[in-house]
Amino acid sequence: MLQIDQTIISLDLFEEKFACDLPKCKGMCCFFGDSGAPLES
Numbered sequence: 456m457l458q459i460d461q462t463i464i465s466l467d468l469f470e471e472k473f474a475c476d477l478p479k480c481k482g483m484c485c486f487f488g489d490s491g492a493p494l495e496s
Contacts, residue, residue, distance in 0.1 A: 457464045475485070 457466060
């Protein structure tokens, strides 16, 4: 586990590759840039 401020993060986060389910989200989280998909609203 890794703690950043008040957030505890599993180290699995750094080992698993994120893959978008495009047919499910229909591109709603895609946007141009290098910051990736938003994880919070």
